[in-house]
Amino acid sequence: MIFSPETYLWFKSFHIIGVVVWFAGLFYLVRLFIYHVEVQNEKEEIRDVFNKQYTLMEKRLANIITTPGMILAVIMASGLLYMQPVYLTQTWMQIKLLFVTFLLIYHFYCYKIMNELTNNQYNYSGQQLRALNELPTLLLVVVVMLVVFKNQFPTSAASWLIFGLILFMAASIQFYAKWRRNRKQFT
Numbered sequence: 001m002i003f004s005p006e007t008y009l010w011f012k013s014f015h016i017i018g019v020v021v022w023f024a025g026l027f028y029l030v031r032l033f034i035y036h037v038e039v040q041n042e043k044e045e046i047r048d049v050f051n052k053q054y055t056l057m058e059k060r061l062a063n064i065i066t067t068p069g070m071i072l073a074v075i076m077a078s079g080l081l082y083m084q085p086v087y088l089t090q091t092w093m094q095i096k097l098l099f100v101t102f103l104l105i106y107h108f109y110c111y112k113i114m115n116e117l118t119n120n121q122y123n124y125s126g127q128q129l130r131a132l133n134e135l136p137t138l139l140l141v142v143v144v145m146l147v148v149f150k151n152q153f154p155t156s157a158a159s160w161l162i163f164g165l166i167l168f169m170a171a172s173i174q175f176y177a178k179w180r181r182n183r184k185q186f187t
C-alpha cells in the first residue's frame, strides 16, 4: 500500500467534513428557494429587490459551499475506497452508493430549480419545496446508519419502533409549523 494507515483517517476526516458542508448547503439552499417563491406574493417593488437578493444568495451558496462540499466528500470517499476496495463488494456499501446516487440527483435537481427561479420560470409552490426539503434528511439518516451499522443494519422490532418514533416526531414538528403558518395567514 502506498498510503500509510493514518492517511485513511485523514481521508475519513475530510470525507465527513465534506459531507457536513454539503448537507448544510443543501438544507439552506432549498430554504432559500422557499423564501424566493413566497416573496412573489409581495408588491412588485419589494419582489424585484428580493428576487435579485435571493438569486445572488442561492448562486453563492450553491457554488461556493454546496458543490465544493460535495466534491470534497466524493474525492475523499474515492481515497477511502482506493485504500479499502473490499468495501465495494459489501452489501451495505452498494446500498449506500445507491442512496448517494439519489443524493447526487437531488443536488443537480436543485441547480435546475435555481436556474428556473433565476429566469422566473418555475413551477413549484412553497409547500412543494417544503416537502422536497425533507428528502435529504431521510437520505442522511439512512446513509449514516448504513455506514455505522454496515452489514449489521438494525432490523429488530425495537429498532423499527425507534425509527417510527423519530418519524412521528419529525412529522409532528412539520404539522405544527404548517399550523402556525396557516394561523398567521388568517390573522
Ligand code: HEM
Pocket: 012, 015, 016, 019, 073, 074, 077, 078, 080, 081, 084, 087, 097, 100, 103, 139, 140, 143, 144, 147, 148
Ligand atoms: C460518494 C459517495 C460515498 C462513498 C464512496 C463513501 C464511502 C465511505 C467509506 C469507504 C467510508 C469509510 C468506512 C469505514 O472506514 O468504516 C465512509 C465513511 C463515512 N461516510 Fe461515506 N461515502 C460516500 C458518501 C457519503 C455520504 C453522502 C454521507 C452522508 C450522508 C456519508 C457519511 C459517512 C460517514 C458519517 C462516515 C464515517 C463512518 C464511520 O467512521 O463510522 N458518506 N464513507
